[in-house]
Amino acid sequence: MHNHGLGSWMAKRRLKSPDKTALIYGDGTTMTYRQLADAADRVSALLWGRGIRKGDRVAYLGENSPEFLQVLFGAVQLGAVFVPVNTRLAPPEIAHVLGDSGSRVLIHDAQLAERIAPALAQHEVPHVIETGDGTAERPGLARIVRTTTAGHADAEVALEDPAAIVYTSGTTGRAKGAILTHENLTWVSLNCIVDYDVVSTDVALMISPLFHVASLGMGALPVILKGATIVLERGFEPGRALELIERHGVTMLSGVPTTYQMMADHPNWATADLSSLKKLTCGGSAVPTRILNAYEERGMSFSQGYGMTETSPGATALAPEMTRAKQGSVGLPHFFTDVRIADEQGAMVPRGTVGEIEISGPNVFAGYHGLPDATAAAFTADGWFRSGDLGYLDPDGYLYIADRLKDMIISGGENIYPAEVENVISDLEGISGVAVIGVPDERWGEVPWAIVTVRDGASVTTEQVREFLDGRLARYKIPRNVVVVDELPRTASGKVRKADLRARFAR
Structure with missing residues (x-):
């Protein structure tokens, strides 16, 4: 085998555990490792037929689904580079990701078609395919894959070759594409297997979006590497999560503090059978004491x-x-x-x-x-x-x-860089100065607020700012509140003293 990266994983899983359940999704539909590997092979053949070769970028914009993983593994089999796109991004942000990455393929959920239209008008992507069945006239990925036959692709891929480009909000206002190699994603998976004791009998409930590197690199990939089972959910609903844990004997769950809080606050929390749940991982921000208490009372840490x-x-x-x-x-x-x-x-x-x-x-x-x-x-x-x-x-x-140092705000597990938001707010007529800070929030951990100054004779409201930003930024980045002040506190060199603003407003 010439592919020493992630592109070899499916073939090896098909060999080692062909009949083991890899995925449970939707209404309880299952997919074995053989079926997942075969689907990845067919996606690989589809991409090859569209002229995709080693180093080409393949973007995916969609919610959690088996197709996400099929495209990921199908792309890396060819040595292509997978570009997961955050579904919450606004059209200009999507355009930046597609243009900056130079993606030659975009595979997207049908319901996001209107969102990507402005991006495709700015940056030509040669091949655009919708997920799902589509229609006979315009077949979707699932229909195409079912009718495609191919053997396993085995491109020359080294561990140091790029496997994915994941975009992270920039401190200077533009998202930067972090190049993650096959080596990076393999070793982070091994770190998780060692430190979180992932075993082949685990059943991991995946409720966080796979386009987030935490869900991918520390969630799905370690589980697949060990040959365990993923219960794959398109989104998060606390009552359904509790029901799925009980129904499938879930042993592993990853999330952010807000996730765990919403589950503990759900009416079914006290009666749900969570006895199978042994491994809880949490990132994004520290787990509040009251959430620790709620789970420890149920025997979980x-x-x-x-x-x-x-x-x-x-x-x-x-x-x-x-x-x-x-x-x-x-x-x-x-x-x-x-x-x-x-x-x-x-x-x-x-x-x-x-x-x-x-x-x-x-x-x-x-x-x-x-x-x-x-x-x-x-x-x-x-x-x-x-x-x-x-x-x-x-x-x-x-x-x-x-x-x-970067003044990053973490809201519900999403990273928000103030500079990115400030740059867009500065374009609003009447704004003369702006600083975005994080303010504590019981549900989301913290939320962004904008502290602004306005030009003489001008006035702005929270509603005006939020309306201006809607469609320009992902909604989770839009400030919940806008406060107008006479002047922003600054250092001698002119930098805004955000610590002063946090001391005043983030209490």
Whole structure:
């Protein structure tokens, strides 16, 4: 076999566990590893027939479905590069992803056709295919795949070759494409298998979108690598999640604090049979004490962690047995990953001292697509990734996050970079200055607020700003509230002092 990356996984799973259930989806429909592998082969043949070769980009815009995984594995069999697109992005954001990545294929859910039309008007994509059956005149992916026959493709692919380009919101206002290699995604899967004790008998409920690197790199891929079973949901509804855990004997669940809170708040929480659920992982932000209490009362504890798209995404993990003893920590470095803390000059600091978190390991990305300067700036001279986050290591080596240099807001597990939102708000007539901050929110963890100044004689309202942003930004990025102030606090060099704004508004 010449494909040493993810493109070999399906053939090996078909050989090792052909009749094992790989996926459960929809109304309980199942797909074995043989069926999943055969479908990936047919997608590979379809792409090959459309002229897709090694290095070409294949974009996918859709909710969780078997087709997502079929396209992923079909693409990487050819050495093509998979580009998952966030379904919540606005048309201009979708256009940027398609144009920046140079995608030659876009496969998308039919209900998103109107969303992508403006993007396709800006950037020509040679091959556009809808998921599902489609019609006889315009067949969809599922119909095409059923009628395509092919053997397993075996392209020359090395571990260091790109497997995916995942877009992360940019600190300077434009999303950057993080290049994740086959090596990156393989090693992050191994980290999860080691640190979360993934076994072949696990049943993992996948309720978070696969287009998020956490759901893909730390959810689906480790489970598939071990030959376990995924219960794949298109979206999240807390009552249905509780019912699926009971029905399928789910052993693993990944989510963000909001996910777990909504399940614990559901009327069926107290009566749902959750006895099979043994492994809970949570990312995005710290799990509030009241959620810890709710799950511990049911005999469950969390694995928490820290990471980012550029680390595929896991960097650290806090074991369940340390949740209380090290509450507030994001844990120890993953087994095949290293973390260190550096000062402003790049020198290592003693434990207990706050500095920038730097990360090294085979899960750290290859760089930003088409951005050599940004890539160079993201790494130290000796090759460690500079996270841009501040933290410290305690005497036992556990990492604590002290602050975010990038001022990133995490709302319901979604990353929001203020600069991106600020750049768009600045285009609104009458705005003279803007700063976006995160404000605590009981349901979402935090939500964005815009603090603005206006030109003489002008006025703006929250409704005006939100209406202006609708269609320009994903809705989760749109500020919940807009506050007009006389002036924004600034440093001597003119930078907005966001710490002052957070102290005033984010209480």
